[in-house]
Amino acid sequence: KNEVEQSPQNLTAQEGEFITINCSYSVGISALHWLQQHPGGGIVSLFMLSSGKKKHGRLIATINIQEKHSSLHITASHPRDSAVYICAVRSGGGSQGNLIFGKGTKLSVKP
């Protein structure tokens, strides 16, 4: 079993829909990241969370440390949101580079 599990693996939505991507992890963490990867491969960091909730524009990320679960929400989705969304955690110990990644959720937003 992977230490970081995401669901769903693939998601297709109509423009304007509210989208939720889930991430569960099984290790102790010091931080959780949500990343966006476009088809060319480049990765953009969206959020870093250690507790609570963060909002940036139409994106909202929440984390429940007790339940070891995080969600990424996209409100009023748009075709330009189409990308792979990756959840990654930094475990409590080790180098700061030792991020453990989920396999990603491929989101496709249709006009």
Place this chain on the structure above:
Amino acid sequence: ETGVTQSPTHLIKTRGQQVTLRCSSQSGHNTVSWYQQALGQGPQFIFQYYREEENGRGNFPPRFSGLQFPNYSSELNVNALELDDSALYLCASSLAGHQPQHFGDGTRLSIL
């Protein structure tokens, strides 16, 4: 502010060859991490360099090695290439003790 740049963008090699991938870190960042991302998978941590020293390593064999230079740019070297080394190699830089990491666009390596 210059972001993380990687070169080359694409590379084709054959089994048994050696390859060097390069990464220029974001201005002001002194830590570089390398990741391997196979098709359809999440990235896997290879190793991290901080101030020219290896500062953590994932589950990769010794034929994966690296360097960090005084200007904090970095190289990833892979010897005796195998077919399974075909992947996107990502570099990310950060200021030690600060998050998040800033990623480059990656080098796509294909082994024939």
